Amino acid sequence: MASVKTKIAKPINVLIIDDHKMVRDGLKVMLGSLKQFMQFSVFEAESGEEALKKKDFNAIDLMIIDYNMPGMSGAETVFAVLRSKPEMKILALSNYSELPYIQNMVDAGAKGYILKNIEPAEMLRAIKTILSGNKYFSNEVAIKLLDEQEEKTMQKIRLQKFITPRENQVLQMIAREMTSKQIGEQLFVNSRTVDSHRRNLTKKLNAKNTVGLIKIAYKLNLIEE
Amino acid sequence: MASVKTKIAKPINVLIIDDHKMVRDGLKVMLGSLKQFMQFSVFEAESGEEALKKKDFNAIDLMIIDYNMPGMSGAETVFAVLRSKPEMKILALSNYSELPYIQNMVDAGAKGYILKNIEPAEMLRAIKTILSGNKYFSNEVAIKLLDEQEEKTMQKIRLQKFITPRENQVLQMIAREMTSKQIGEQLFVNSRTVDSHRRNLTKKLNAKNTVGLIKIAYKLNLIEE
DNA sequence: CAAAAACTCCGTAGAAATACGGATTTTTTA
DNA sequence: TAAAAAATCCGTATTTCTACGGAGTTTTTG
Numbered sequence: 126m127a128s129v130k131t132k133i134a135k136p137i138n139v140l141i142i143d144d145h146k147m148v149r150d151g152l153k154v155m156l157g158s159l160k161q162f163m164q165f166s167v168f169e170a171e172s173g174e175e176a177l178k179k180k181d182f183n184a185i186d187l188m189i190i191d192y193n194m195p196g197m198s199g200a201e202t203v204f205a206v207l208r209s210k211p212e213m214k215i216l217a218l219s220n221y222s223e224l225p226y227i228q229n230m231v232d233a234g235a236k237g238y239i240l241k242n243i244e245p246a247e248m249l250r251a252i253k254t255i256l257s258g259n260k261y262f263s264n265e266v267a268i269k270l271l272d273e274q275e276e277k278t279m280q281k282i283r284l285q286k287f288i289t290p291r292e293n294q295v296l297q298m299i300a301r302e303m304t305s306k307q308i309g310e311q312l313f314v315n316s317r318t319v320d321s322h323r324r325n326l327t328k329k330l331n332a333k334n335t336v337g338l339i340k341i342a343y344k345l346n347l348i349e350e
Numbered sequence: 351m352a353s354v355k356t357k358i359a360k361p362i363n364v365l366i367i368d369d370h371k372m373v374r375d376g377l378k379v380m381l382g383s384l385k386q387f388m389q390f391s392v393f394e395a396e397s398g399e400e401a402l403k404k405k406d407f408n409a410i411d412l413m414i415i416d417y418n419m420p421g422m423s424g425a426e427t428v429f430a431v432l433r434s435k436p437e438m439k440i441l442a443l444s445n446y447s448e449l450p451y452i453q454n455m456v457d458a459g460a461k462g463y464i465l466k467n468i469e470p471a472e473m474l475r476a477i478k479t480i481l482s483g484n485k486y487f488s489n490e491v492a493i494k495l496l497d498e499q500e501e502k503t504m505q506k507i508r509l510q511k512f513i514t515p516r517e518n519q520v521l522q523m524i525a526r527e528m529t530s531k532q533i534g535e536q537l538f539v540n541s542r543t544v545d546s547h548r549r550n551l552t553k554k555l556n557a558k559n560t561v562g563l564i565k566i567a568y569k570l571n572l573i574e575e
Numbered sequence: 576c577a578a579a580a581a582c583t584c585c586g587t588a589g590a591a592a593t594a595c596g597g598a599t600t601t602t603t604t605a
Numbered sequence: 606t607a608a609a610a611a612a613t614c615c616g617t618a619t620t621t622c623t624a625c626g627g628a629g630t631t632t633t634t635g
Contacts, residue, residue: 302559315583
């Protein structure tokens, strides 16, 4: 039997994919500073393409991938990696906390999204969370996500001052796929009246046709369902 | 000049609003455990109504409000509080990390949203963040928000297998408020062809009319913009 | 109370969408 | 390569939507 001198926790194999050496170095230092809690063996790649060619690809436990890189983007890299190894744990790293970026990475299959200003303690938490099969997102990311929603609400409030209650009601009914005739019957008014409301709405909301109305209604969450 | 024996940081006045004594007590204990970092003077209210009647209302620095309470709901309480004191810092507390709940509280004006399983360290971070004028959300909350998005994406993928590429293309153009005629011109096909696609889409997606198409397209994020 | 805003109704017409049923050509795929 | 799926085109007919202009009634509001 092989002798085991000390009990050593198996190090985590981390592959850092980023085109900037500085970022890679910074990450290495940060991971090193966590060695009392977790040991890391750090591998590096300057691009998604390079990462995919790594021979020790299968030994990697965790990948940290930058969002924007020349050549394959972060999202493309994530996608490509997961195609060859679906269970790979991937942490997306970015400067941006805007929804579209996050969305891209998460859609591609990243299990977490952190910002570059992350503190070591949070990094440790992020890595632990992801390695245990869960997802991790920086709080700032959450804030951005909700701000998005908040903006919608504001717009909605502004708009609902702009369109009259009746118009609002008609809009909701249009959104339920009802025709002017049906709406008129339900509201006990002439279908031509409904047409008038419809026309006013189209003008007020600056829409070309009913499709435009629905789009606005959707954007502003005027549609329940 | 008055004598100052020891340098004492001014305690933060916290009002806890929750109908369950147990939760209030638990919070008090947790806040007490943070005294080495921050001093709290804890006030309590069993309901939104009671909170609004507090005479030391104006001395409160931070409110922690439970989501579901008999009588005024958490969101209503938040809204009412902010009407009389718009700059009040409010932290929403809940068992639920579902979007609609979070949405309600944030819309009402809560500056943060934490779950009841929060750890003291995170609580401290949340309070600090909010008192400094920022927003704070538990990570689990962020995950839920993104899962929501992910589900959409899955649906989208499923659906895009169902509708043909051409149909998808036509759908996008319909969503741009284009008529069949215009679409036909742009795709160099007869407008009747577009009508056929439109008809097939309506049937496949089980919509009554164009409005239904757009609704589905929107739900599934098929529409860029 | 007077003015403004919102809601209502209507005529005429043309454009667009929907319904139904088919047929041909092209492309994909087993 | 044969079958299936997708994309194309078309005829007929009806319904719905959009456009333009006008006008009466009710409600809201300063």
